[in-house]
Every structure is written in structure tokens, then in C-alpha cells.
Amino acid sequence: MSIIAILITYIFISNFILVQFLGMCPFIGVSKNSESALGMGMAVTFVTSIASVVTWAVYTLLLAPFGLEYLRTVAFILVIAALVQVVELVIRKISPPLYKALGIYLPLITTNCAVLGIAIINIDQDYGCLQSFFAGLAAGLGFTLAIVLMSNIREKLDLAPVRKSFKGVPIAFISACLMALAFMAFDKSLLTNLHLV
Amino acid sequence: MANKKELTKGLFKENPTFVLLLGLCPTLGVTTMVSNAIGMGFSVLFVLTLSNIMISLLRNVIPDDVRIPSYIVIISSFVTIIEMLLHAFVPSLYTALGVYLPLIVVNCIILGRAEAFANKNTVGDSAYDGIGMGLGFTIALLLIALIREVLGSGTITLFPLGEWSGVIHIPLIEANPIRVITLAPGALLVMGCIIAFNNYRDNKKASNAKRENK
Numbered sequence: 191m192s193i194i195a196i197l198i199t200y201i202f203i204s205n206f207i208l209v210q211f212l213g214m215c216p217f218i219g220v221s222k223n224s225e226s227a228l229g230m231g232m233a234v235t236f237v238t239s240i241a242s243v244v245t246w247a248v249y250t251l252l253l254a255p256f257g258l259e260y261l262r263t264v265a266f267i268l269v270i271a272a273l274v275q276v277v278e279l280v281i282r283k284i285s286p287p288l289y290k291a292l293g294i295y296l297p298l299i300t301t302n303c304a305v306l307g308i309a310i311i312n313i314d315q316d317y318g319c320l321q322s323f324f325a326g327l328a329a330g331l332g333f334t335l336a337i338v339l340m341s342n343i344r345e346k347l348d349l350a351p352v353r354k355s356f357k358g359v360p361i362a363f364i365s366a367c368l369m370a371l372a373f374m375a376f377d378k379s380l381l382t383n384l385h386l387v
Numbered sequence: 388m389a390n391k392k393e394l395t396k397g398l399f400k401e402n403p404t405f406v407l408l409l410g411l412c413p414t415l416g417v418t419t420m421v422s423n424a425i426g427m428g429f430s431v432l433f434v435l436t437l438s439n440i441m442i443s444l445l446r447n448v449i450p451d452d453v454r455i456p457s458y459i460v461i462i463s464s465f466v467t468i469i470e471m472l473l474h475a476f477v478p479s480l481y482t483a484l485g486v487y488l489p490l491i492v493v494n495c496i497i498l499g500r501a502e503a504f505a506n507k508n509t510v511g512d513s514a515y516d517g518i519g520m521g522l523g524f525t526i527a528l529l530l531i532a533l534i535r536e537v538l539g540s541g542t543i544t545l546f547p548l549g550e551w552s553g554v555i556h557i558p559l560i561e562a563n564p565i566r567v568i569t570l571a572p573g574a575l576l577v578m579g580c581i582i583a584f585n586n587y588r589d590n591k592k593a594s595n596a597k598r599e600n601k
Contacts, residue, residue, distance in 0.1 A: 214411035263489040264463040301493045303412040355587035363579030370572035
């Protein structure tokens with residue numbers, strides 16, 4: 191697959207939140223206001239892009255040559271946990287403003303399904319190094335898109351009259367359902383129509 | 388009996404999915420078919436119980452500073468075991484669960500129980516807690532999958548047994564299923580409605596209690 195096709199696939203066609211449900215916990219938990227949603231989205235994008243490349247390298251250079259493919263789950267989660275720590279340290283050192291914006295979200299990302307998910311999807315799809323990077327980037331961007339849209343909806347919902355039982359999380363799920371319906375408009379035929387496959 | 392309380396609290400009162408809203412990714416991702424929900428539920432039950440036992444056994448050995456990485460290693464080892472078992476004995480289920488199977492590692496329920504329960508309690512209590520929470524998760528998945536599969540394709544898919552193909556057909560709905568319920572938006576819709584129903588029941592209980600106090 192070309193890089194543009196990968197970008198379109200992971201941002202729209204199989205959007206991580208609205209189609210594959212990876213990273214639902216922060217999607218519901220951190221989407222109450224748009225500022226923190228954007229921060230979370232950027233932090234996730236940052237980590238998925240780097241983690242895709244690093245896990246690809248670990249798999250192809252360390253695990254595959256020694257026939258240790260079955261250890262990928264253990265290896266990936268450790269690599270991701272270590273990576274998040276390193277990213278946190280580096281950002282704190284070189285860019286304090288960025289750290290201020292992303293800092294509180296970074297520790298949460300280790301247990302975000304989206305990061306381990308993209309690492310495993312990259313391996314399952316046999317992506318190369320560059321393709322993995324762009325898949326990670328696109329997955330993060332898709333996550334950011336969904337969570338920012340969601341936070342804007344929820345800010346408006348706070349002012350809307352909602353039945354007591356549906357207030358808060360339930361109505362958020364229903365809104366996400368409508369967004370997912372809209373995202374169903376993007377499907378695999380889009381790639382064919384754009385002559386990318 | 389204390390053990391019984393550990394076992395039953397996960398089923399309803401502290402149900403990990405509906406009340407604590409943990410582990411949402413697999414809940415929404417695999418509930419298109421009842422058989423997938425059962426497979427996922429029991430995989431989580433297996434991992435949760437064994438990792439709870441293991442962590443509880445090692446709770447005095449693991450230093451506090453590195454406890455989270457140690458838990459993750461223990462959990463991911465058990466996930467690898469269940470992955471290999473399913474791959475070897477139930478390959479169809481292994482393919483159907485796909486990426487959600489290795490993602491059990493980052494299921495918040497398991498790490499949450501390790502941190503909140505297993506590292507403070509005895510082995511027996513932790514095992515009961517793991518079984519209870521795992522069953523609660525399985526029941527939640529089963530409920531969502533039943534609603535989605537019955538409305539969305541008019542069938543109930545269980546596991547094939549001998550002559551029987553394992554699929555129960557529901558006559559009227561099968562001809563005119565509401566297809567969208569099995570697709571991505573349906574999962575979110577069903578989940579939202581179930582949580583709203585839960586809230587409705589809680590509100591009613593609270594207002595009844597208030598009336599009685601007056």
C-alpha cells in the first residue's frame with residue numbers, strides 16, 4: 191500500500207476509535223473539554239508514531255531472526271512502557287512548554303489500546319519501516335480527530351436539555367454512535383475510486 | 388462468608404463493564420457474535436484469575452517501585468499462553484478475535500484489579516475476586532452480544548457440537564435484520580442505552596430511598 195493510502199485508511203476508513211474501538215477509555219474519559227482532548231490526541235499521535243517504528247525494529251531485528259515471534263506481546267508492551275518513560279524524560283528536558291501540555295497524559299498512554307494495537311496491526315499487515323511510521327501517525331491523527339470532535343460535541347451537550355438517565359456518559363456514547371454512522375461513509379471503495387490500490 | 392462476597396461483587400454491584408466502565412475496547416469490538424463474546428470473556432477470566440493469584444503470591448517479593456512493570460510482565464505472559472492455546476485448539480476463534488486477543492494485556496480491568504486488590508489481599512480472596520470480576524465481564528459481553536446479534540442478524544452463534552452447527556436461527560428477525568446494530572455504530576448505541584438503563588435504575592432506587600426517609 192502506498193503511504194497516502196495508509197494515511198487515508200487509518201484516519202478515515204478504519205478510524206481507531208469509531209470503527210475499531212481501540213482507545214475507548216481515554217475517548218470517553220478525557221473528552222469533556224476540547225483543550226485536554228487536543229492534548230491527549232497530540233500525546234497519543236506522538237507515541238503511536240514513535241512506537242510503530244520502534245516495535246517494528248524490535249520485531250524484525252530482534253524477535254524474527256531468532257524465531258521468537260510468540261514473544262511479541264510481552265516484548266511490545268515492555269518496549270512501549272519504556273518508550274513512554276523515555277519520551278516523557280526527553281520532552282521534559284528539551285521542551286518544558288510541550289511537557290506542560292502533554293505531561294499529565296503521557297503516563298496514561300502506556301495502557302492505551304491504540305498504541306499496542308497499531309504495533310500489532312503493523313506486524314499483521316507486514317508493513318515496512320516507513321509504512322509502519324505512517325500507519326502510526328495516521329492512527330494517532332484519526333484518534334485526535336475523533337476525540338476533538340467528540341469534546342466539541344460534549345461541550346455543547348452540557349448546555350442541552352438531556353434526560354437525567356442519559357446525562358454524561360450514555361449520551362456521549364449515543365453521539366459517538368452518530369459519528370460512527372457518518373464515518374461509515376468512508377469504506378474500502380474510496381481507495382479504489384482514488385486509484386490508490 | 389467473606390469469600391462469597393468477593394465472588395459476587397464483580398457480577399452486579401461492581402460490574403467492571405457497566406458500572407466501572409473499564410475494558411471498553413474488547414467490549415465493543417468483539418460483541419458482534421455471541422461465540423466471540425464467550426471466547427473473549429473466558430480468555431479474560433483465565434488471565435485475570437491467574438494473574439491475580441500470581442501477583443498475590445508475589446506481593447511481598449515485588450519491590451514497590453517496579454510493581455507496575457512487573458504486573459505487566461506477569462499479565463502479558465498469561466496473555467501469551469492463552470493466545471497460543473487458542474491458536475492451537477480453537478483457531479477459528481483465534482482469527483475472529485484478531486487484534487483484541489493480545490490487547491487483553493492493556494485491558495484496564497486486569498491491571499486495575501492487580502493494583503487495587505491482588506497486591507493487598509490473600510491468595511484465596513484474590514482468586515475469588517478474579518473469578519468474580521471475570522464472570523462479570525463475561526456476562527456483560529454476553530448481554531451486549533446477545534442484543535447485537537439477535538437484532539442485527541437474527542441468529543445466535545454458539546460453538547458447533549457434533550452434528551449441530553451451533554447457530555440458532557430466530558425466525559422473524561432473520562428475514563429483516565437491523566444490520567447496523569452489528570456494525571460499529573450499533574455497538575456504541577447499545578452500550579449507551581445499557582448504561583442509561585443502569586442510571587435510570589440507580590436514580591429510581593435513590594428516589595425511592597429518599598421517599599422512605601421522609
